[in-house]
Amino acid sequence: MSSAKTSLALLAFALAASTTGCATAPKPSAKSDSERALAAAMKPATAEERAAANRADPLTRANFWGKENLKAPEDLTVSLEFARSLREIGSQERALDILSRALIVHPDSPEALMLLGRIQMASGDIANAGRAFHRATEVDPERAEAWAALGTTFDQQGQHGLAQTSYMHALQFEPSRTTTLTNYGLSLLLTGDLAGAEAKLRQAAANPDAGARVTENLALALGLQGKFDEMKTVSGAAAPKQVVEQNAALLRDLIKPARSWDALADAPAPSTVAALSAPAETPAAAPTTTVEDSAANPEQPRTLRLRN
Structure with a gap:
């Protein structure tokens, strides 16, 4: 084969390869746009945005923390804020559900245990509230409010001796x-x-x-x-x-x-x-x-x- 024919054959092969590559290459702009939108949607709110939400009305606050909870369901701070805001708008059962889920991941959180106990107490579930407060005293033995709250559950159930012992424990850490x-x-x-x-x-x-x-x-x-x-x-x-x-x-x-x-x-x-x-x-x-x-x-x- 002459050198001219060889050169033409090589040129044709090169053109065919480049054409195939162009036909199968993805469109980078569409993919990157969707990825950026998803990343933006899942980005946690800033400290300033959270502070502003906590100054808003109760329903706005609950909606805000609900969205944050979807982004980071295992974030303890978000779970606590969401549960508090739900409690404020009267959604006690939903708040209990959020706290129960949070305690699976964070079983030793005294803040979650205290909030759980308060909601149960307000709902009339004195026995379970007492268990939550008692658990809070176990994980944080110097938490005065936990001992004091435990005392109120004992008084509610007529166990005044145990209540008074709990108050004494509380006063050891906050005497006044x-x-x-x-x-x-x-x-x-x-x-x-x-x-x-x-x-x-x-x-x-x-x-x-x-x-x-x-x-x-x-x-x-x-x-x-x-x-x-x-x-x-x-x-x-x-x-x-x-x-x-x-x-x-x-x-x-x-x-x-x-x-x-x-x-x-x-x-x-x-x-x-x-x-x-x-x-x-x-x-x-x-x-x-x-x-x-x-x-x-x-x-x-x-x-x-x-x-x-």
Whole structure:
């Protein structure tokens, strides 16, 4: 074969190869665009975006953290924020589901355990709330709020001795925590330890963040011991004089030693005695005598309540 024919054959082969390559090559621009869009969609929000979302209304906040949870379902911070926002809009069951999933991946997270217990407590599931709080004390033994919350679940179930032991543990780590002192005092009141209740409630009332309810609880503890003058002094700062006098008179009648059943049945309804309730713990078992907060709402009965 002549050199001219050889050159033509080689040129034809080269052209054929290059044409085949061009026909099968992918379109790089379309693929890269879709990849960039997917990467952008799955990119976590910035710290500034998260902060802005937490300043928004509850529904917007829940939607935002729901999207973040889809991007990173195993991120503990995202799961906690999503569960809190769901709880705020009243979606308790969904919040429990998110926390349950988070605890599979992060079984030793005291924050997740505490939030789980609070949601269960609010839903009336006291036994499981107690288990969550107890587990939180195991993974973080110096967490005062976990011990205090555990105490409220024991009080709710009538196990006041265990509740008081839990409060003592909590006070080892936060000796002046107002809610713990108040709940401890109310628990002692439920078991008839009026002097012990007075001591704890005095400590709570001395704190700068103690509200009117703390002083009302102290006043009631004093009144139940017959310390009516001191009760009036303590209660006078938070209630009108007439209400204070009525409360004192009612308690004086209630604690008289020789009261027949008929006399008690004929006694006026306790419509003016200040409510027993701690400022921030969950409800405990109510005492046999229901009392009311007439200063706030004379029509609404209130019972002793411990809050978390």
